[in-house]
Amino acid sequence: MLTESEKLTYSWQLDVPGFGEPEQLTLRNSTALVTRVGGLGGPAALSLAAAGIGKLILAHAGNLREDDLNRQILMSRDHLGESRVNCAAQTLKRFNSSIEVEVYDENVTQDNIDKIAANADIIFSCAPLFEERFLLNDAAIRGNKKLVDCAMYSMEGQVMLILPGMTPCLQCIYPDEPTQWKRKFPVIGAMSGLVAQVGVIEGLKLLCDFDKPSLGTLIRIDASSMGIEKIKLLPRREDCCACNKRQ
Amino acid sequence: MKVTINYKGQIATEAGQAIEELSFDEPVALIDLLQTLSSKAADAVGDFIFDDEGAPRRTLLIVINEEQVIDFQNTLIKEDCVISLLPPIAGG
Numbered sequence A: 001m002l003t004e005s006e007k008l009t010y011s012w013q014l015d016v017p018g019f020g021e022p023e024q025l026t027l028r029n030s031t032a033l034v035t036r037v038g039g040l041g042g043p044a045a046l047s048l049a050a051a052g053i054g055k056l057i058l059a060h061a062g063n064l065r066e067d068d069l070n071r072q073i074l075m076s077r078d079h080l081g082e083s084r085v086n087c088a089a090q091t092l093k094r095f096n097s098s099i100e101v102e103v104y105d106e107n108v109t110q111d112n113i114d115k116i117a118a119n120a121d122i123i124f125s126c127a128p129l130f131e132e133r134f135l136l137n138d139a140a141i142r143g144n145k146k147l148v149d150c151a152m153y154s155m156e157g158q159v160m161l162i163l164p165g166m167t168p169c170l171q172c173i174y175p176d177e178p179t180q181w182k183r184k185f186p187v188i189g190a191m192s193g194l195v196a197q198v199g200v201i202e203g204l205k206l207l208c209d210f211d212k213p214s215l216g217t218l219i220r221i222d223a224s225s226m227g228i229e230k231i232k233l234l235p236r237r238e239d240c241c242a243c244n245k246r247q
Numbered sequence B: 001m002k003v004t005i006n007y008k009g010q011i012a013t014e015a016g017q018a019i020e021e022l023s024f025d026e027p028v029a030l031i032d033l034l035q036t037l038s039s040k041a042a043d044a045v046g047d048f049i050f051d052d053e054g055a056p057r058r059t060l061l062i063v064i065n066e067e068q069v070i071d072f073q074n075t076l077i078k079e080d081c082v083i084s085l086l087p088p089i090a091g092g
Helices: A002-009 A021-028 A040-049 A082-096 A113-117 A130-143 A189-208 B008-014 B030-040 B043-049
Strands: A031-035 A054-060 A100-104 A122-125 A147-152 A155-160 A217-222 A228-231 B002-007 B017-024 B061-064 B082-086
Touching: A002 A021, A031 A040, A031 A113, A040 A054, A040 A082, A040 A122, A040 A189, A054 B002, A082 A100, A082 A217, A113 A130, A122 A130, A122 A189, A130 A147, A130 A155, A147 A189, A155 A189, A155 B017, B002 B008, B008 B043, B017 B030, B030 B061, B043 B061
Parallel strands: A031 A054, A031 A122, A054 A100, A122 A147, B002 B082
Antiparallel strands: A147 A155, A155 A217, A217 A228, B002 B017, B061 B082
């Protein structure tokens, strides 16, 4: 049961059709991995904390730099030079002290992915490199975990929900390593935040089994024209190197 | 007949435009449309469409009228088709 304090804290969202006490309890009993916690992962983690996720696992290496500040809203100028992920955890705990936050001051790699993802029910993939995104995709498929892949570039963004064994995965749509992706990309913080919020909404639907998550589609957000379209994806590739790792 | 091409992501950056209209005398196969695009565009745009062996890149998402397409030979582009070329993005 929800406590009286929880009923009060979440009373406004408990009025959303289809989202009631059972869904709030599901959320409270769930763990979300968010990696990384920059322009996209930071706002995603904040909204998950606001919604009442039980536990957040955050993974992000390195210390805060001045050129992070236009978008990494869990950090502030007085934390320059300090661990990004620790700054993020402090902000999230101040915002919602009832959630548990576990931090890894490292980006996901082949060596640490199983440890970092082991206890997650849902993964929010917000990393700026395909190498990391493919590791998260693999971990979700091997561990039968829900995955929300959120990505952006300039005034465009996209969100893809992955349910292992049911929907196409990231490697179904990108079977090869995208060698042309450049690490530095144009970004206004509000745009990465916008994509994060679409990802969280879809992730909450998926996690709490309410409303209609956009399965089998690629949600594309174009802030230049202010349009959102849902692209119908083909079914899973039979020769997908990631899907075929499913137990 | 006219078809509309939407360039997205880094392709739009390289092409210097987001939308292009092409005219053909009759319906064309997707692969022929891509080759036409590649031949008239800057090299950087062509590099997003075809790999070094001249095969369409499998990392380029091609969307026709809001549906993903991977059959380059048998997909016929007809009047008023809207084709979007979506290179992979991973900004986070």
